[in-house]
Amino acid sequence: MKKLYKALSENSTSRPPTPIAPNVATAQPLESLLYASQLRWLTDSSQMMLAEKGRQIGFSWVDSLKSVIEATRPNNPRNTYYTSFNRDTTENYIKYATRWARSLGHILDKTASCRLIDDRDTLMYRLRFLSGYSITALAGNAVNLRDKSGAAIVVDEAAFRLDLPAIIDAATACVVWGGSLRVFSTHFGIDSDFNKLVETAADRNFSHHKIPFRRAVAEGLYKRVCVRTGKSWTQEREDEWVESIYRMYGVGAAQELDCIPSDNSGLGLFKNIQYTSSSDTLIGKFRIRSWDLAATEKDGCFSVGCLMTYDPLTKGIVLESITAGQWGALDGDSMLVSTAKADTAATYVVIEAEAGSESIRWQRYIIEQLYGYNIQFIKPSTDKLTRAIPLANAMNLGSLKVADTPHNREMMSMLKRFSAKKQPLVTDLCDSISQGYSFLANLFMDTMLGL
Numbered sequence: 001m002k003k004l005y006k007a008l009s010e011n012s013t014s015r016p017p018t019p020i021a022p023n024v025a026t027a028q029p030l031e032s033l034l035y036a037s038q039l040r041w042l043t044d045s046s047q048m049m050l051a052e053k054g055r056q057i058g059f060s061w062v063d064s065l066k067s068v069i070e071a072t073r074p075n076n077p078r079n080t081y082y083t084s085f086n087r088d089t090t091e092n093y094i095k096y097a098t099r100w101a102r103s104l105g106h107i108l109d110k111t112a113s114c115r116l117i118d119d120r121d122t123l124m125y126r127l128r129f130l131s132g133y134s135i136t137a138l139a140g141n142a143v144n145l146r147d148k149s150g151a152a153i154v155v156d157e158a159a160f161r162l163d164l165p166a167i168i169d170a171a172t173a174c175v176v177w178g179g180s181l182r183v184f185s186t187h188f189g190i191d192s193d194f195n196k197l198v199e200t201a202a203d204r205n206f207s208h209h210k211i212p213f214r215r216a217v218a219e220g221l222y223k224r225v226c227v228r229t230g231k232s233w234t235q236e237r238e239d240e241w242v243e244s245i246y247r248m249y250g251v252g253a254a255q256e257l258d259c260i261p262s263d264n265s266g267l268g269l270f271k272n273i274q275y276t277s278s279s280d281t282l283i284g285k286f287r288i289r290s291w292d293l294a295a296t297e298k299d300g301c302f303s304v305g306c307l308m309t310y311d312p313l314t315k316g317i318v319l320e321s322i323t324a325g326q327w328g329a330l331d332g333d334s335m336l337v338s339t340a341k342a343d344t345a346a347t348y349v350v351i352e353a354e355a356g357s358e359s360i361r362w363q364r365y366i367i368e369q370l371y372g373y374n375i376q377f378i379k380p381s382t383d384k385l386t387r388a389i390p391l392a393n394a395m396n397l398g399s400l401k402v403a404d405t406p407h408n409r410e411m412m413s414m415l416k417r418f419s420a421k422k423q424p425l426v427t428d429l430c431d432s433i434s435q436g437y438s439f440l441a442n443l444f445m446d447t448m449l450g451l
Contacts, residue, residue: 035219051184054213159194213257269392290436353377
């Protein structure tokens with residue numbers, strides 16, 4: 001493994017590398033762990049790097065290796081500051097880096113801490129190495145990236161950052177003093193700041209990488225999936241797998257997988273909602289109640305709680321029932337608690353969480369009222385339209401079906417009116433369902449894809 005580290009840390013060319021010393025722990029050369037586009041990113045020594053990418057192609061994984069190498073190399077080591085738009089991607093990045101660091105034998109300590117910035121709780125993870133340098137990952141705002149002269153700044157899923165121009169400005173000083181900036185993302189619309197950055201990449205001295213999903217597959221992505229899942233590779237299986245991924249993303253495949261930014265306005269997203277017979281029993285199914293709570297009963301705001309299930313036999317998600325109404329704060333809390341008790345403690349309670357100290361106190365109150373229940377508070381990390389698109393794909397393709405009841409059909413007629421413009425009940429309903437779908441899909445993604 002030391003030979004592998006030495007070869008990587010000394011390879012600073014922007015050309016694809018010559019065969020690198022084998023990983024002594026696995027007896028595999030690096031080329032068997034990374035495909036060509038990953039190797040090009042790993043060995044690019046440009047100070048400004050930009051990548052358009054398809055989703056789930058292992059890009060954060062290889063970038064975390066680049067960060068480990070830069071923090072531990074014998075010549076000119078440096079700190080890395082990684083930022084993304086939510087906690088999950090931030091935590092995953094530091095997990096990837098931890099695995100690489102342990103393989104290379106350079107990790108000293110791993111910490112997770114929470115600090116208060118602009119009245120928001122920002123979770124920060126840090127790996128410190130024997131070199132004295134570190135990798136810090138946080139889901140914070142641009143102010144956290146200032147005064148990091150000479151460091152590497154990594155911006156993941158940049159298209160979903162509303163403060164991307166401020167982040168780029170903050171990172172400029174790092175580049176001036178010998179640091180670097182690495183920006184990569186799937187697309188989110190032709191008008192996003194990320195797409196504008198792509199269009200001006202050459203003028204701003206970025207090295208430009210573009211890795212659509214099919215290119216990653218052609219370079220060996222599925223073969224590595226087979227290694228991970230213990231399956232034997234065949235061309236037929238690869239073709240079937242790729243087709244299933246494209247079916248899953250549906251109308252969003254061009255943007256999510258092919259690196260083609262969409263001009264989707266959000267209108268007409270829910271065109272083909274599919275229904276299923278209402279089940280008499282929920283036994284054997286994983287159950288959640290997803291809540292989008294109104295801060296006030298005024299201005300047409302609704303609170304919506306959707307009961308949703310995942311069936312391990314059919315590998316499908318079903319929207320079972322919907323509770324909705326306009327309640328004040330106290331009545332809304334009472335409705336949430338009474339509904340949870342009616343659902344029983346076997347049903348997870350998933351609640352959209354607001355920022356700030358008042359929200360933290362309220363969360364503690366709900367936990368006390370539902371002691372012994374599984375409760376998840378989730379802070380939205382993207383706008384409502386972004387959250388609606390994966391839900392629309394799932395409903396149109398039938399991976400999320402709706403129990404066929406008169407009330408549910410009435411609610412779905414409301415959902416079909418969804419657009420980027422806020423609408424009473426419609427927006428709240430979409431937020432509740434999309435939150436529940438995202439929660440279940442993240443839990444059961446591997447089994448849903450047959451991995």
